Amino acid sequence: MDRLSFAPAGRPNARRILLLAAPWVLAFLLPLAADDVTTGNLAYCLVWAFTALGLALMWGHGGILSFGQTAFFGISGYTYGIVTLNYGEAWTSSWGGLLVGLAASIVVAFLLGYMIFYGKIRGVFIGILTLSVTLVLETFMAQTAGPQWAVGEARLNGFNGMSGMPPLAVPWPGDPIFIEGNAFYYLVLAMLAIAYVLSRRMLHSPFGLSLAAIRENPQRAEMLGIDIRKHQMLVFVAGCGLAGLSGALYTIWGSYITPSSMGLTAAAMPVIWVATAGRKSLGGVIVGTAILVWLSQSLAIYGSQYALILMGAILLFVVLAAPEGLLPGVLKHARRLGALAGRKPAPAPGTGQGRQS
């Protein structure tokens, strides 16, 4: 069977390949020109990109607006903490923690997704429900301060959160080698590249095309024999799984996790990043999220409220000026200008040329 594709017929041209590859090459080269602190901050920005990528899959391509990415972020982060604080610094413990954290977020996503999609919850109610889930989790974790709230050796520590988790390690004769600094950055970058490629492949497969049909017109899609509940649940689980990966990597990066990572402000951030970057553009979402997180971090030095105000202002501007997202909006105008300047006809209006993802 031919592989289905959103892309127009024909081979991708050199300019498109260059456009796709440039951010990755730049991201690969950045640590060579940056100090350790900057590289650490860059890794932090990339860690959040998984959450945004997951939301772009769900929202941009599956039509499911979830405010619950942070719930799965937190579940995975806390699980990583519980596993590693109980089993120590061995490489099996850290990698086991990462996998168990990821598995925990996927299992919870599966259960929640089953209730949502097989319970016929639709539209804005999915957003309300997922937001409720993350806020309930935050509230619950915030009251786990007492010594009775421990899993084995791991104290949950209420509002202060868990800390002291070891980084990932690789086995080595003698002591294991910890993956830190540049090594951690490149590990995150490689994982992000894999997640991006797999997400693209998913969207350019028959599953992705069915998903697009469901997003556009669920009733019609069902009448093509598509099981819309199953498709929506699967993309929801995939998106939440990416948020889970984000959470575990965040915990590894900072060696801590707190309930505020599941709070209202945290829950709104992925929606702002994805809306700003362009929810249908996976590459745009990764780049946009990294830039916006970097901007937030830089402004947070002067006070976290400035970063929030700026994020709100950016979101307002994007919603009004470029509803499809900042990056796709800029690219669209650049293409028009380029076509005008070169007297080259722009793609015919209404064709599938320039489809994102």
Next chain:
Amino acid sequence: MTTLLETRGLTKRFGGAHVINGIDFRIDAGEIRCVIGPNGAGKSTFFKLLTGEHRPTSGSIAFLGQDLSHVLPHRRIRMGMSIKFQIPGVFPELTVREHLQLGLHRAGPQAQALESLLEQFNLEPEADVLAANLSHGKKQWLEIALAVSLRPKLLFLDEPVAGMSVEETYATGELILRLREQGLTIMVVDHDMTFVKQIASRVTVLHGGRLFADGPLAEILARDDVAEIYLGKRK
């Protein structure tokens, strides 16, 4: 003659309103059945009961001998039904080609080739155009092509020529006749009697939620009572 679809005592009530009342209906393989009736006759509800959008209050629907009472809409499609809706339900952000890829993929490896479908439905020039930008007539044809791409055994067409010009209506009729020649069984719900006369092999008349008349086209059109309830006049 193989019976594809059969209803027995099919009834649908919405609260106190009896919209469909005990309809016994049958479609055999190879026919083009037109379901007609005045406004409020229950055509749309009957259609939605067959496709699974509504659940019957009582009675049964069988497709190829299999009871459909608890079969979800998407599973009915996988069993060999296919539907073209009255209002074109195309996917605005997908191209014509992507629509047909979607349908062909779902039909499995024996599916008709994409290019052949584009040609058959005169959609070649618009293959890479987004569905949102098609004319109304082309949207209707894309809807039918999408339904045909699933390689169904029974094709439901709900008002396939609504909003079409006379020329487009005639071309659509010819298209439907060719689909029948290719072995497809087709059920059409429509108001346009010229179109019905062009394509129908049998006609079913619904009136007041009941099956009022059922038979070959010429026989039904010759009945005074049909003319009276359908056209509101006496011969």
